[in-house]
Amino acid sequence: MGPLHSFMLDLNDPNVEKLFYKDDWEEITSDLPSQALYSEDTEIYMDKFVGVKSVLDLEELLKERPMDPECQVIHYCxxxxxxxYKTTDPSPFSIIHSLxxxxxxxxxxxxxxKLAHGVPHSFIIPGEKATLDSVDRINKNMAPTDHKRIGPKADLLWRTMIAPEQDxxxxxxxxxxxxxxDKYRYESTHKLPRQLHDILVGRTYDVDLTECLRKEFVT
Known part of the structure; x- marks a missing residue:
């Protein structure tokens, strides 16, 4: 199971393109899947920050909080x-690992x-929670005792909080x-792919996928 990465790049931003070698950029921009576009309001709001060159510039633009929900997430971030950047005694970037x-x-x-806002029953849960599907996989062959149910813990989970709860x-x-x-190599090549695989298998059971098709789909 290879490394799993996820990035969001604004391919129309010339400043983003400058960060990549020409060959890499051509590979990134070729054979792109279809994607949902930002709303017009969001595009206009993000364009306001293109010319930001200092903390003062950014601070001035953030004085007014937008009303559009998508723009509010951008403003919050x-x-x-x-x-x-305004914290300087000391700067958090000088004590990265200590924090x-x-x-x-x-x-x-x-x-x-905030990414699940507006999605019925959905919450983004931070803080070392085990995925429900990984817990089920690890504990399914154990005797029904009072032991604590265990599973690999994630730092963020997208979970629907309605019976039955699902990740x-x-x-x-x-x-x-x-x-x-070592942390990056372990979590990107083993831990996170394993968790996502468990979630995928769990959701295939929810839709009553046939066993032969499930094996073909998740292996």
Whole structure:
């Protein structure tokens, strides 16, 4: 099971294109799947930040909170990063690992908790929760005792909180992007793919998929 990565890139932003080698950019932009477009209001709002060159520029643009729900998520995320850049005694970027991944997830990527807003019964749950499907897989062959049900824990879960509760996605957090670190290698090549695989298998049972088709689909 190979590494699993997910990125969101604005392919129309010339500043994003400058970050990649020409060959890499051509590969990224070729054979693209269809995707939902941002609303016109969101596009206009994001364009306001193209010319930002300083903390003061960003602070000025964030003084007015937008009314559009999508724009509010963008505003919330940028406002968190504005706080990070304005904190200087000491700067959180100078003590990255001392603060821990949970701190960074809450203070830098708190907007991730808002991604399920507007989806009925859905919540993004932060903080070392085990996926329900991984718990079921690990515990299904154990005797029915009073032992604590165990399973690999995720840093973020997308869960519908209506009976029966179901998981739809999982994510791992880190203090910084370190593709050579042991944590990154373990979580991206084993832990997270295993959790997502368990979720996928669990949802195939929910729709009563035939066993032969399920095996073909999830292997």
């Amino acid at each position: 940028l406002d968190q990063w504005l706080d990070l 821990g991944e949970s701190w960074w997830m809450q203070n830098a990527w708190g907007a991730s908790r 739809w996605g999982a994510a791992e957090a880190a203090c910084e992007w370190d593709p050579l670190g």
